[in-house]
Amino acid sequence: MKTYPLITEILQIVAVLILAPIFIGWIRMVKCWLQGRTSAGLFQPLRDIIKLFYKEVVLAENASWIFRFTPYLVFGVSVLAAAIIPILSTDLSLALTADAIVLVALFAIARFFTALAGMDIGTAFGGMGSSREMMIASLSEPAMLMAIFTVSLVAQSTSLAQIALVIGHGPFILRPSLAFALLAFVLIAIAENGRIPVDNPATHLELTMIHEAMILEYSGRHLALIEWASMMKLFLFASLGIVAFFPWGIGEGSLKDIPIAFVLLIAKLFIAGIVLVLIETGLAKMRIFRVPEFLGSAFLFATLGMLSYFILE
Amino acid sequence: MEKCWQEKGNYHTCYSGAINTNRHKIKMEFSPIILSSLSLLSLLFAAIVVPLVISSQRLLIAISFSLTAVASLLAVAAGCWVVGSGLINKLILPLGLPNLPFHLRLDPLSGFFLTVIGLLGFFVSIYSIGYVKGFLGKRSVTPLVIFYSLFMASMFLVVLADDAFFFLISWEVMALASYFLVMFEDEKTENRRAAFLYLVVAHVGAIAILLSFGVMAGLATGFETFNGYTFDAMREAKFSSGWATVAFFLAFFGFAAKAGVVPLHVWLPEAHPVAPSNVSALMSGVMLKTAIYGIIRITFDLIHVFPWWWGAIVLFLGLISTVMGVLYALMQHDLKRLLAYHSVENIGIILIGIGLAMIFTSFNLPILAALALIAGLYHTLNHAMFKGLLFMGAGAVLHATKERNMEEMGGLIHKMPWTAALFLIGCISISALPPFNGFVSEWLTFQAFLLTPALPNALLNLLIPLGAALLALAAALAAACFVKAYGVTFLGHWRGHHNPPSAPPFMKGGKGGVEVDWFMRIGMILPAIACLGLGVFPTFFIQWMDIIPEQLLGSKIAASAGAFGWMWLTPVSHERASYSGFIVFLGILSVVAVVYLLLHTRRTAVRRAPIWDCGFGKLTNRMQYTATSFSMPIRRIFGFLFNIKEQVRITPPVPPFNKGGGGGLHYHLRVRDRFWNLFYQPVADASFWVSRQFGRLQQGRIHIYLVYSFITIIVLLVFLR
Incomplete structure (x- = not known):
């Protein structure tokens, strides 16, 4: 076994684990600036996680092993996903483990268990969150697949490393198919990560909660793991977008690439954070039954991307 | 042996084992087909001799279900052997009509289905030893035992039959045996109604299959002789495209009725839930697969040359079944009915694979066709495992709670820890989540979809990807449905109006548990292991079954699928797509373990507290989500x-x-x-109308009937002189 892929693999996992809370911190910071508030700093989410790890766990009386197992599983899935997506380098020892479709399914298994955990304690909130989350997921999945389909038409592959290589090395042309796919992907990423306008991660108002409703009963280290995993999920979706649409600069075969890749990654995430904040501050949260239209348009964009590939390219 | 299958008609030169041209002197060499015959004989023994000899019901259950378990294992052995070696075994039985003996043939395709049926049959038989005891003291279990064994035997015979007569006879025995099984608890109106509906649809389908075979047999050797009734004759025949289309769509209609393809699915959610749960597991898990077998056999083996639009229709109906099946499943609150609708969905997924394989074949892309067919077949095997497991789990719940309505359940994870854990594995598998088996086959189907841009047809290029999106929708909805099914049944608090089940009347188990006995548990543990194994080591199974597309389509995928070692599944090439269930499983497991250990290095407090009720006072169990x-x-x-x-x-x-x-x-x-209102109500109304019109003939007076007879005789004399 070669050492290079292994080293980058480890570097990448560590980078994701640490950068994910900082990325959230960055998003919150920009949001604060835009809304004229003072921010708590870049490292506040990281401090929150550490604080939660030291807190006592309060379990509902009725909680079964599923409730206790879910945080570990969700975290495990996120770490595995962090090991698979070519964030710093396309040459990872686990890169072959999953292609884009498997990756979507990995997030699906985390969601499946989170939804079960929401049902486990037997409160109305948990059930409501699970029900809505699964509804949104089932509408975003076809759009996601369509976006993958479009990208795979261009790259002739669903393997993420291959997509990054093909698109990164190809001539720099504006492909309408990829532009549509990117638009679809952004909408999907917003829905999947429970951001405004689909869900509001900062709310605890009963009627607007989706993701928060499912994890309402979590506390202590369980909550820390879940929060950390959901930060990683946002980070990973951002990197997924980078891999598929802006892969320039991702390292390939040597350790020398890594520092450049790292700097470029930070720069890209810097922009991604600002774009996300602009979307979130510009829009109001929509009614739950408007979400199908939102995701329907994502599906439409992805389909348009596929059609424009066949017609224009 | 490699050459053997190519010379389809000329099998005398290349047999191994029991085929002998002289059917009166069958050389008893040990071969897969002898093994499967042994299995059939023990099933017939269990069906006919055992109930006559044994009078104690308790002993009857133990002995006959052990026998069916052994018979199933024999069938699995025969099936694995034949798929592994690629042999084609034939046997001509000294039975049947004069000059029309019954033919048996065991080739890898039959062997594969034999394995699938046998494997689930084995699990369900073990489960039945425990489950059927629940009927003791309430009713005689003898009919259940007899028809169960007959049902298993007929399913084996359907996939073994090598001529139209024998196939249809087995098909009929299968339909009737399962009809009596659905009718087992016949005091309930619901059951009688469901069984009748099932019987009607099964027979309408059987007529279509009969007509299809008639067309093919007639075209094979002409309508004057009966020699065309063997599948061999049909294989060699060249059909004109018009007649081939007629034969195919008749057969497809018949098999679709059996498989529960939308819109012929209405009987399925009625009949499967009311049957005893072990029978539901078999019906949903494997009986539907005999129809899949029929479709593959007729399309790829007997007709084998077809235009692409046949495949497009199969694909379209598959997609409709997939989405409608899962959407209807979501609306159910009867656990077994929900599972039955999911069978409609999964049959749809299998048909998507077959439809894609047909399209690829007709455009002469055999490698892609092999991939799609493997996806369909793998899903066949997977569905048998997880649907069997889920129905057995539902049976265990029914056994303990006497309840099928999910709205009356809840919190069973505390009462039935084993069943809950095993049912969860089934839920994950059917929801197509890695690293379990359902995901592998759906992933392969997606890969087949992603390869359709290779088709030289612009219309298909544009439309087929939408099919992939529908499949993604169905997969996500299935996950939603099983979060619902599992969450409402096993999680939360008991929702029912009456008290939750407690230790008596069923089974001991401490802490007020109502866990089922070990036979039922083992019957569920084994398919759960199979679900994990099929998900984590897909390359082994794909290499094993690769002989089937090789024989049917002349191409295989194993060379590329396993090119990167057993850990990685790379259906086309590793640059195109790859998946490693093993690493996903191991990766998640190790991160979970490491994180768990890291967090438990120091003692951390876990406090149990009541749920937060927002300060409004007592929450009741009826306030939970349903x-x-x-x-x-x-x-x-x-x-x-x-x-x-x-x-x-x-x-x-x-x-x-x-x-x-x-x-x-x-x-x-x-x-x-x-x-129901769209297709069935009009037909039902029309048939009632027709029978009312005929009813007018019946006056109940003898002299009017005499007039009828007289007129009939006159007419016959005039016309048939």
Whole structure:
């Protein structure tokens, strides 16, 4: 076994684990600036996680092993996903483990268990969150697949490393198919990560909660793991977008690439954070039954991307 | 042996084992087909001799289900052997009509289905030893035992039969045996009605299959002789495209009726839930697969040259079944009915694979066709495992709670830890989540979809990807449905009006548990292991079954699928797509373990507390989310597909208000299958109308009947002189 892929693999996992809370911190910071508030700093989410790890766990009386197992599983899935997506380098020892479709399914298994955990304690909130989350997921999945389909038409592959290589090395042309796919992907990423306008991660108002409703009963280290995993999920979706649409600069075969890749990654995430904040501050949260239209348009964009590939390219 | 299958007609030169041209002197060499015959004989023994000899019901259950388990294992051995070696075994039985003996043939395709049926048959037989005991003292289990064994034997015979007569006889025995099994608890009107509907649909389908074989046999050797009735004759025949189309669509209609393809699915959610759960597991898990077998056999083996639009129709119906099946499943609150609708969905997924394989074949892309066919076959095997497991789990719940309505359940994970854990594995597998088996086959189907841009047809290029999106929708909805099914049944608090089940009347188990006995547990543990194994080591199984597309389509995928070692599944090439269930499983497991250990290095407090009730006082169990409320968002979005009647009735409060006199809200919801009114009600009405018209002939007076006879004789004399 070669050492290079292994080293980058480890570097990448560590980078994701640490950068994910900082990325959230960055998003919150920009949001604060835009809304004229003072921010708590870049490292506040990281401090929150550490604080939660030291807190006592309060379990509902009725909680079964599923409730206790879910945080570990969700975290495990996120770490595995962090090991698979070519964030710093396309040459990872686990890169072959999953292609884009498997990756979507990995997030699906985390969601499946989170939804079960929401049902486990037997409160109305948990059930409501699970029900809505699964509804949104089932509408975003076809759009996601369509976006993958479009990208795979261009790259002739669903393997993420291959997509990054093909698109990164190809001539720099504006492909309408990829532009549509990117638009679809952004909408999907917003829905999947429970951001405004689909869900509001900062709310605890009963009627607007989706993701928060499912994890309402979590506390202590369980909550820390879940929060950390959901930060990683946002980070990973951002990197997924980078891999598929802006892969320039991702390292390939040597350790020398890594520092450049790292700097470029930070720069890209810097922009991604600002774009996300602009979307979130510009829009109001929509009614739950408007979400199908939102995701329907994502599906439409992805389909348009596929059609424009066949017609224009 | 490699050459053997190419010379389809000329099998005398290349047999190994029991085929002998002289059917009166079958050389008893040990071969897969002898093994499967042994299995059949033991099933017939279990069906006919054992119930006559043994009078104790308890002993009868133990002995006959052990026998069926052994018989199933024999069938699995035969099937694995034949798939592994690629042999084609033939046997001509000295039975049947004069000059029309029965032919048996065991080739890898039959062997594969034999394995699937046998494997689930084995698990369900073990389970049955425990499950059927639940009927002791209530009714005689003898009919259950007899028809169960006959049912298994007929399923084996369907995939072994090598001529139209024998196939149809086995098909009929299968339909009748399962009819009696559905009717087992015949005091319930619901069961009788479901069984009758099943019988009608099964026979309409059987007529279509009979006609299809008639067309093919007639075209093979001409309508004057009967020699065309063997599959060999049909294989060699060249059909004109028009007649081939007729034969194919007749057969497809017949098999689709059996498989529960939308819109022929209406019998399925009626019949499967009312049968005893072990039978439901077999019916859903493997009986439907005999129809898949029939479709593959007729399309790829007997007709083998076809235009692409046949495949497009199969694909289209597969997609419709997939999406409609899962959407209807979401609307159910009867656990077994929900599972039955999921069989419609999964049959749809299998048909998607077959349809894609047909399209690829007709455009002469055999490697892609092999990939799609493997995806379909792998899903066949996977569905047998997880659907069997889920029905057995539902049976265990039914056994313990006497309840099929999920709205009356909840919190069973505390009462039935084993069943809950095993049912969860089934739920994950059917929801196509890695690293379990359902995901592998759906992933392969997606890969087949992603390769359709290779087709030289612009229309298909544009439309087929939408099919992939529909499959993604169905997969995500299935996950939603199983979160609902599992969450409402096993999680939360007990929702029922009556008390939750406690230790008696069923089974001991400490702490008020109602866990089922070990036979039932083992019957569920084994398919759960199979689900994991098939998900984690797919390359082994794909290499094993690769002989089937090689024989049917002349191409295989193993060379590329396993090119990167057993850990990685790379259906086309590793640059195209790859998946490693093993690493996903191991990766998640190790991160979970490491994180768990890291967090438990120091003692951390875990405090149990009541749930937060927002300060409003006592929460009741009836305030939990129910199956109906869980699926409400989806019901609202896809409502136009259903026939929904929603009523809210408000009863005004009557004094005194404080003591139960407060008004109530009554919510009624009825979701019905639109297809019933669309297709079936008119047919039912028409047939009632016709029978009423015929009923006028019956006057009940003898002299009128004499006039009828007289007129008949006159007519016959005039016309048939």
